[in-house]
Structure formats: structure tokens, C-alpha cells
Amino acid sequence: MTKQVPMTRRGVLCTGAAFASLSPLSPMRAAVAQQSDEPLRLRAAPSKAGLRPAPYGLTDVWSYNGAVPGSEIRVRQGDRIRVLAENRLEEETTIHWHGIRTPNAMDGVAFLTQDPIPVNGDFQYEFDALDAGTFWYHPHQRSFEQLGRGLYGPLIVEEAEPIRVDRDVTWMLDDWRMTNDGQLSNDFGNQGDAMHGGRIGNTVTINGQIPDRMAVQAGERIRLRLINAANARIFGLDFGDLDPVVIAMDGQPVAPHAPDDGIIVIGPAMRVDVVIDFTGKPGDLLSVNDVYYKDLEFRLVDFVYGSEALRQSVPDWSMVLAPNPLADPDIKKATRHQIVFNGGMMGQMMMGDGMGSMMGQMRQGNIWFINGKAANGPIMDPLLTLPLGTSHILEMENRTAWPHPIHLHGHTFRVIARNGQATQYLEWQDTVMMAPREKVDIAFVADNPGDWMFHCHIMEHQAAGMMGVIRVELDATKT
């Protein structure tokens, strides 16, 4: 039933290709670190990208500053970020700073927090980096196509005192649906993808390239920042004999722990920071496999150990990150709200007697529902109106046959329970995966005033109705 295109085996695509190694991201750090008032420029425009290794040709994409991913923004916690967004696409756009707690007007949601940036127009974003961690940016206007064509980039906020590692590496993962001639398949936003698991592609890249190998040294400790920029693909990374330790989720510190079953699961838009000690021997080769989709496992990349060891034993440096300044929800006093997700293929709405009305809804492109409503464009009555400064628990229930990464803007929440069981780490997240039929409770303080998007980050689900608005009201006595 799932409409998944099997992964192109790397062997197929890369036969005879030169051994490429993962290239680092191009940083804009220098510009930012100067703390000048001069903004960074992010120019959204059509360009070409070498997603496939030589001798294959380039792919037409849309990108920021001519590169996929767009320039890495790297600042220190507390810095002010100023970005001049230049729209040189042939359609309107915006930039959203995923996971960053910006003031509402800087959140970059077209028609909700700002007018979209017109063709050839500019818009200046300006906000403080309150939280250290791994974040990213992408458009929030026709995202199913703009993100899917390559508009995204990493935003790294360094801790005042980072943990000690030998290397800090970012992997921005993406999944493309490519045709045989190496171009992007044009079927963005089609209803088949929307009804099923979204636009799952056939080509996975790390930092905009089909990865081949990454050089490491025996004894080396790497902080690996994983960011899932795919429209719909969920990754489940298996690092084989290595023991990655999860130290942050969605940029927020978490008690260092081994991932469940040793597999690092990352839904669309989510981030996971891991610390990896390379415990192999000089000359070893170790594959990282993506094992998320049953029977569609594939080898993502190989670590290749150099001939010399950096050190002989695992360092005893701390992996504990300092917490970010987040308001802790008062669980006892929190107001509880039921949020039910419905729709999609094989969902309750399709199966029951609601079939007639469902067909009508589908003709309008409404396939997914939150509390019975499908969003037809971003402006709508809020699902919830919350008084500023109060604690809330969203008791979310996934009554569909599909997993959904659910994202709340402007806030970071604690995941407090799954199917009624308290979570072990009370992890802070801005995007939480819900398995089919799963119940997930999240808690947060509504401490950032404004109208905030709340949606599934599978872009095709969002476009087909799976979003709503949560209003945080400055003064609860006004309506």
C-alpha cells in the first residue's frame, strides 16, 4: 500500500564514479561573528547542484546562495542574527527559522506572520539566538515544492562553553525524487503522495551530495549534528559497531543516552546531535545504513579510518550540554487539550461511513484533519487560544495509519508521555514523531505571544490540510 520508490542503490548511481568524500558546508560564520549590523544575505534563486558525483551532470534546483544546502549560519548563543532574504525565484517565498524561538513577526510564515516576499523583493529578518543547538531554515510558502527543490540550510548556535570533541560535523540529510536523466521529478504536491507517506524520493544526499565516504581517525571523537531536511523520508540510522550517544534532540540538550535499539530515528525537520567515539582500528571501514523502511534498507555512507590512530582509548570528556533558558511547564496546573489527527489512506475517515463527505473534502485537496478540520491555507481560526505565560498539555492522538512529525512554532515542548507511559528523558522537542495510532502528550509554557503554526512536517500532509494555528494571547481578557 505504501507508495515508496525503492532507494536507488548507490552502486547503480555511482558506478565508475570517482571516490568523492563528504564536503563540509560553506560557513557564513565570519560574517556573523563580526557582530556587524550588516545582514547576511540569503538569496533564493534557481541554480544547479552537483548532487551526483562526477562524471554525472548537474541537477536544476532552487537554492540559497547558489548552494545546496544554503550557507551555514553559525553564531554564538545570545548573538543577534540579521538576514536579508532576497527572493530571486519566480514565485513568492519566505524564510522560517525552524526551532528558533523568534518573535512572531520574524517566524517567516506566509500570510500568518508576514506577507510573502514578492518576486524580486527582499525582507530583513532579525532575532536573537536564545537557545544553543542545531537548527535550520527553509521557506514557509509552498514548502512542498520550495523545500523539495533544495531551499534549506543549517543554522548552528554554539554553546558559550561547547563540549569537548575533536570535530564538530553537520550532516544535512535530504531525499530527492530524481528522474533517470538526473533532474528532479516534477510531480510536486500530487495527491497520491499527499494521501500516503508524502514525497518519498529515490536519492539520498548528505550536505547536498550522494555520499560515498568520510575519513575518520581511530580514537577520534566527533559531534555529529544530524538534520533531516527531507519532505517526507524518515531516517533510521544504524552506525554498526559504533555506539553513538544522543546528547541533543531538536537542538535541545537531553541526558546523554544510547538510542533505542541502537537506531537513530529522525523524522522530517527533526535534529539529533550525537557524540561518536571512533573505536575501530586504522584502516577499518564501517558502513552507516539507513534501516528505517523495512526491506528498503540501504548503505548511506562509509567511514574510512586513516592509517594512524589519534588516541588509543576513549576520552572521558563530558557529553553533558548546559540547558537552554526554556520555561518548564507546570504539569500539575497545566490545562489539558485533546488534539486528534485524522485522515489519509486507510484512515478512519476513509473507512467509515464518512466516505461521501470525504470525497467532497478530497476534491478540495483536504486529506488530513486536526480535530476534524483541514486547513485550506494558513489563515484560519486558531485551534487553541492560550493565555500568555500559562502551562498546557496537548494530548495528541494519531488516528491515522501513517507516522507524522508534528511541529509547533515559536515554542519548545517537553514530550512527557507516549501511550500513557511517562517518557524517560522528558525530552525537549519542537517536532515530535507520532507512530500510527500512537498517543503522545507534550507540555509547554505558552510564553511567546502570537499566532503560531502547528502542523505535520511531511510537507505533502501539511499542504493537504494537516495544520492549524495555536494563538498565544498577550491579554487573555481581549478576544
Ligand code: C2O
Ligand atoms: Cu520547519 Cu512550519 O516548519
Ligand code: CU
Ligand atoms: Cu503527516
